Amino acid sequence: MMSGGPAVRVSIESQCERQVQEVSLDGLETYVPPLSMSQNLAKLAQRIDFDQSSDSEQDGPERESREPWSKPEPEEDEGAVKFQPSLWPWDSVRNNLRGALTEMCVLHDVLSVLKEKKYMALDPVSQDPSVTKTPQVFQLISKKKSLATAAQLLLKGAEKLNKSLAENQEQRRQRDFNSELLRLRSQWKLRKVGDKILGDLSYRSAGSLFPHHGTFEVIKNTDLDLDKKVPDDYCPLSVQIPSDLEGSAYIKVSIQKQSPDIGDLGTVSLFRRQPKAKPASQTWHVKLEAAQNVLLCKEIFAQLSREAVQIKSQIPHIVVKNQIISQPFPGLQLSISLCHSTGEKRSQRASPEKSKPDDHLYVLEHNLHQLIREFHKQTLSSVVMPHPASAPFGHKRLRLAGPMAYDKAEISSLQQSEGLLEKIIKQAKHIFLRSRTARTIDTLASRIEDPQIQAHWSNINDVYESSVKVLITSQGYEQICKSIQLQLNIGVEQIRVVHRDGRVITLSHQEQELQDFLLSQMSQHQVHAVQQLAKVMGWHVLSFSNHVGLGPIESIGNASAITVTSPNGEYTISGESEPALTVLYYI
Structure with missing residues (x-):
């Protein structure tokens, strides 16, 4: 016995098993391949009946709206038979009239477009004649207030944009400074002392014994105006070198006829004139290379001056200010001069050989730089390496030499070497x-x-x-x-x-x-x-x-x-x- 409750719809679907397409003689079953997504959609679309009348679809909501009139009250006798009225008799007439009206409207629109060729028309809105016109003064005041409000909004937006742009430029400048500092660190020795960044220009790491410290300072450029255009030669950092290393220098070596009067010799200012460059266009690497060259020239001249005073020769060498004079052959003199230009006003006093630009022996100048580097290498290689404290350290032949080994005098004579000046x-x-x-x-x-x-x-x-x-x-x-x-x-x-x-x-x-x-x-x-x-x-x-x-x-x-x-x-x-x-x- 089934209860008198409402019926429940139960949907039954087939199992998700593939159908057997063929069974071979040996009993092997061949299954039908499963449908793809597009094939399954096409299969479901084939089940739709497009020939079914749309009356039932259109009558659905209206019929549901009319059903409450025909339904009996819940208080009535449940045993009474429910009355199911038939469809509304004028539904078909209404649907036909609606379709005819739609077709007439479409026909009217098509004919109007073909006749007037206007796809859109704007009809003026009728104004209320009772509304009185406001005076012109009030209109101007309202327009000014509106413009002031709009201008205030624009100014606020521009101020925010300027702030964000300034922050972006400051961040970019900070990034540029860090990248430039990284480039500087890859080429020069840097160290941080407190809040300062210091660098080293000297050749101490290569074996130099020159007492000059050769320290420069890295400074961040903060004098750039953010409102103006950034120049092309702008550099986010600059270097500050010692005042005695500014400018450029070179060693002048020349062979001249012997001067008749030694008292006429003075400070030699034979610097080659170079085209002047703008200070802003001189980047940090150019300044550092020039300063290091000045330091090397000063080291060479100091070494030559020290040897000129210490060496005992038949004809003594003369050191006068920035010039060293030697006599290699009778009647001739070798002049070695340190020429340093700092960009300031140089002395008007010049040597008589200034009019001869070809007396400079560039080969000897190059050889001086090469000799000082060899001297650095020898100094660096003479450093005592780590060795055991309890056992002899050295070559096996030296340990086995015994009584046939060199004495101190012979070793010192072998170790004698010529100086830079010689x-x-x-x-x-x-x-x-x-x-x-x-x-x-x-x-x-x-x-x-x-x-x-x-x-x-x-x-x-x-x-x-x-x-x-x-x-x-x-x-x-x-x-x-x-x-x-x-x-x-x-x-x-x-x-x-x-x-x-x-x-x-x-x-x-x-x-x-x-x-x-x-x-x-x-x-x-x-x-x-x-x-x-x-x-x-x-x-x-x-x-x-x-x-x-x-x-x-x-x-x-x-x-x-x-x-x-x-x-x-x-x-x-x-x-x-x-x-x-x-x-x-x-x-």
Whole structure:
């Protein structure tokens, strides 16, 4: 027995098992693949009946609104039969009239658009004639109040934007300062002392013993006006270097004729003029590099001055203010000057060599920088490394040397090394001797046409030694006459001449010795050329001598002579060549 309560709808769905599509002979079942989402949607759409009339859908709410009239009261007898009235008889008429009215409205709109071609029209709103117009003064006052309110809102918004922009610029400037400080730290040594950031310009970490502290300070730039445009060369940080390291400096090395009066020497101001740059465009790395260069030049000059005072030489060195004077050869002086420019007014007093810009030996200046760095390296390598306290530390051969080891005197003699000034003086001597040799050879080559003299300089040289190959030939007879080949090894104070046969002659630094030697070799070449030519032409050489003992005494060396006779013996020619290149022939 079922109770008389309302019916409950129960939906029954099939199980989610796939259907069997095929069963093979061996009993293997093939299932239908499950539907995809789009296939399932299409399947559900096929179940909809689109041919069903819309009357039932439209009548649903109205019928529900009319059902309460036909429902009996709940107090009536429950056993009475419920009356179900039929549908409203005028529903179909109303629906048909509604559809016809809709179609007529659509037709009217289409015809009006086709006729007037207006898709939208704005009808004026009728004004109430009872409303009186307000006076013009009140309108102006209300407009001013409205404009003032709007302006106040705009000013408040602009003020907020300015504040946010200033905060963003301050944050960006702080970020720029940190990034620039990171770049500075990657290139220079920095440390923080209190609320200051200090850096180090000195070469102490590389082995320098110069007492200058070389400290600079990093300062944050806060003088930038945020309202103005940021310049292109703006840098968020600046550096403050010591006043004695400002500007730029260099070491000037020159070889000059000896000054007649030592008292005329003073402070040398031979600084090269450079194009002036704006202070704002000078970034921190340019200032630091220039300051470090000034510090290095001061260290070099201080080391040279200390050695000039300590070294005991036959001709003492002179240190006058920022200039060191030495005498490498008689009549010559080596001048080493410290030229420092701070950008201020320099002294009007200048040295007499200022008009000669080419007397500066840049090679020696470069060698000075190289020598001071080698000195730093030696100082750094001489530091005692950590070693055991209870056992000997060193090379095994030194421990096993025993009685054959060096004593203190021998070790100290081996450890003696030349100073910076001695090395640069030796290099200056070599450079001067090499330039004098080249000038002597060029002078002879331009003055004497026959025989010809040629010089071939070697590209591989040392700071203390150079070599040049000298050839003496006769023009037009190079294949017949052998040339004289000389190898000149130019040292510090002398020149070694190596002949083709291995003979070695040592010449001093005097220019006249080299000139006389080359003239005597050219004179001998003339006689050798006549000898070779006589052999080719069939003449007989009766006598030949490079040093004739007869005749007047020559001012330069000895004369050379040769005597040849014709093949038939009818003619005899005697030739004599003097070192002054005077050739005499007797027939």
